[in-house]
Amino acid sequence: MSRKPVIAGNWKMHLTKRKASSLARAVAAAQGSVESRRSVVFPSFVHLDHVRRNLRNSNVVLGAQNCWCKKEGAFTGEVSPYMLRDMGVQMVLIGHSERRHVLGESDALISDKVKVALKAKLEVMLCIGETREEREASLTFEVLARQLKALKVVKPAQTDRVSVAYEPVWAIGTGLTATPQMAQQAHAETRRLVAQLLGEETAALIPILYGGSVNPGNAAELLSQPDVDGALVGGASLKIEDFEPILAAAPTA
Numbered sequence: 001m002s003r004k005p006v007i008a009g010n011w012k013m014h015l016t017k018r019k020a021s022s023l024a025r026a027v028a029a030a031q032g033s034v035e036s037r038r039s040v041v042f043p044s045f046v047h048l049d050h051v052r053r054n055l056r057n058s059n060v061v062l063g064a065q066n067c068w069c070k071k072e073g074a075f076t077g078e079v080s081p082y083m084l085r086d087m088g089v090q091m092v093l094i095g096h097s098e099r100r101h102v103l104g105e106s107d108a109l110i111s112d113k114v115k116v117a118l119k120a121k122l123e124v125m126l127c128i129g130e131t132r133e134e135r136e137a138s139l140t141f142e143v144l145a146r147q148l149k150a151l152k153v154v155k156p157a158q159t160d161r162v163s164v165a166y167e168p169v170w171a172i173g174t175g176l177t178a179t180p181q182m183a184q185q186a187h188a189e190t191r192r193l194v195a196q197l198l199g200e201e202t203a204a205l206i207p208i209l210y211g212g213s214v215n216p217g218n219a220a221e222l223l224s225q226p227d228v229d230g231a232l233v234g235g236a237s238l239k240i241e242d243f244e245p246i247l248a249a250a251p252t253a
């Protein structure tokens with residue numbers, strides 16, 4: 001079963017309008033007409049429209065870093081997935097560790113977001129991953145099982161719009177990376193759990209990305225693991241000199 005590698009850049013709360021636009025153009029140029037991998041960028045909400053214009057005529061996917069769990073209403077400061085879709089966004093990141101651990105998002109909220117984002121016809125990249133304390137207490141697989149339950153709301157016709165990013169919290173922005181073996185073990189378990197929730201066929205097709213201090217030096221080995229289908233990259237996605245070699249490290253199917 002071949003899954004197309006996905007290399008995604010999470011730009012977090014970084015860059016100016018001008019820098020985001022020029023980085024978008026550089027990613028579009030690096031992606032070129034390559035069809036053997038997907039590339040995705042997740043700029044800040046306020047830069048989405050500028051980035052969209054700069055990605056015009058490219059096959060780079062435009063994603064948002066978050067959305068709210070309702071179609072519309074009195075939710076000051078929040079953004080509906082329908083609004084994202086309406087302005088040309090194709091994918092949304094849900095449950096990133098900074099949303100869970102810095103902003104206190106619960107599994108229930110994350111599950112509601114997955115449901116509404118899929119209903120709005122967006123693709124969803126669900127982020128999961130254990131903290132250092134949870135890994136040290138051998139709770140990694142339990143955490144993955146709990147967080148993946150957010151996918152229970154996915155309907156059979158929506159499965160082709162779902163991907164998962166395994167991002168151990170202790171590896172995000174810390175320079176500590178899971179070894180390729182650790183990543184493979186967590187990804188294989190993630191795929192087994194997805195099979196329990198959504199069936200074997202779906203589990204075989206769903207891209208599972210690794211995230212956590214991916215850089216040009218470690219990308220190829222991580223991406224060579226059988227269940228690692230891509231990378232979600234934070235810090236190293238902010239400079240094209242770092243992001244381009246990560247894109248190039250994606251195996252050609």
Ligand code: PEP
Pocket residue numbers: 010012167171172173174175211212213214232233234235236
């Ligand atoms: C992320 O923000 O999803 C991430 C993996 O960040 P970094 O690559 O900087 O660890």
